Amino acid sequence: MKSTFVLLLGGALCVLGAAMLAFTGWVWFGDWPSEMKEIVDHQRSIGERGAHTGDPTLQDVYARDHVSLGGRWQAVIDPYGRGDLAGIAPRAVEPATPSDLAEFSFENGLELDVPGDWNSQDPRLVFYQGIVWYKRTFTHETPPGHRSFLWFGAANYEAAVYLNGELVGRHVGGFTPFNWDVTDRLREGENLLVVRVDNRMRDEDVPTPMTDWLNYGGLTRDVLVVDVPETHVQAFEVGLDPGEPGLIRARVRLAGPGRDGGARLRIRELGIDVGIETDAEGRGEVRLASTPERWSPASPRLYVVEVATRRWRDVVADPVGFRTIETRGDEIWLNGAPIFLRGISIHDEALHGEGRVHSRAQAAELLAHARDLGCNFVRLAHYTHPQHMTRLADELGLLVWAEIPVYWAVDFENEEPLAIAKLQMREMIERDRNRASVVLWSIANETPEGEARNRFLAALADHVRALDDTRLVTAALITDPRELAEFFVYDYLPALVGIERDEWVYPVHDPLYETVDVPALNEYFGWYYSGGMAAVTPFSSHHARRVMIDHIDRIRVGHPGSKPFVISETGAGAKAGMHADEADLAVFSEEYQALVYRKQVEFFENQAGLAGVSPWILKDFRAPLRMYQGVQDYRNLKGLVSDEGERKLAFDVLRDWYEGRAAAEAL
């Protein structure tokens, strides 16, 4: 009896097993179940790749074999995030027969240019913050003995990248490049590439949802497939040795199976052609006596540097400048001599309403205005700008302040934003470490003082110094409310009732001053503070403005004075073409903006230890915080040029001052 039961059970189990096998085979090889397999593979890839934020980023992708995936991509706006369901968007599922129920399709709908932000391309997307799915197909054959990388110049803010229906990885952070080695994922024939870009910001993000610029979303920079030999130069750094500027220091990092086989460095114009030994990790370093002509704004000399694997199978050629940068007391020294930074702040926004800069021509148009202004310095605020900017800055001889968006009140208590900020900093430094123009890494803009914030920024400054020992660390400070109150009570308020002081002191006690090499201050004498004063006192805003304007030249920034000090922002709004008598002190008139600039210039002249300035800002820019309809229309109007490039009166004021300074320095 018992044995019959065992036999029967055994038989039943066999039948069940066979049925399951058949079912699996059907799922795997059958007709409709191929979709099931796709879903299974898609889900599995999410489990496996969800945390894969990218492979080490290839430096100088444009100097390698690459194809652009730019052009028109199909797109779907997905405000509720439904495209994720069963991988319908990542797999680009389309109805196959008339009776298929479809609630998603890439066909016959929106198309977007890549590279490009979505906001400037469709009126439905002007203020949109949410998910957009991008899709395109491409064919690619990896040459034998090579690896293929899928490279993104930037995607704001979070990108999930799907190749042939499977997740390759996700990347967070809107302004820096990232890539994955996709060699083993590419198919013969057509490949399906889908990217989910989400620009909703959370409080733990960097930046947070509150910024004074439009949160442009999308695949804002190039998307490329880059082919490199299996053993290749992943990154390198070539410059003057910071400890001993009579030497050129070259560091290289090879990747791939032969990474310990050594590298080569060649700079033909300097007669350099040497081997570099690499360790098991592919790292190597060499120092060589050499005296290249120094790169400077007056003479932006670049040398073609070639870094290669030992047998020249992979070669990266990059035009590189050689210079030193350091601080001495309250001065910034370039190539062993003090330099005053005649700068301007710039947002990553092209002229003519074209949105984010994605071409060299757009970058050149912006920088041409900066050059005409007489600048030797640009502050690329408030996040990493496209490479076109730093490359052109190298060529034009403009010093650069480069920044990540640790902006206003980041969630400093939390570890997540610190990790995000560190990643953004690393990706920015990796990209631009060979740009002679870049002299300052900025870790923060107008962050409110506090213990958690001080710890956060100290950790970030350490991170920067560990990654790059050849540049200076900076941050834009803001005077905090207590300090501002001191200024109001001791100086500004008494003047409003006619009590005069010879000197007004605008105090800076922020401990961040000690953390950075070059502390900088954003101040808006002549613009913001007068409105605030009028609101809390019986005085008219006209009187409050008059008194401030008449006293700007006697304000002294009260900082310890032991370091070079930069005014990283100042300015006033003006709508191009809006005019009023200067005596009216009419905000948003070109005359008032020009008046503020004239007074600011007097204030600059009177600051001891001032090492440079970068007023706010070169061009008007989109800013949802600016809602004064008919005047601002969601634009911050503090530009010296309008969206169309018309120069406002204040442009000439600053240009005259810069030209005068440059002429005096040349004597």
Ligand code: GCB
């Ligand atoms: C600032 C911010 C900048 C703003 C500017 C303004 O201090 O750093 O992002 O756009 O002021 O116009 O108020």
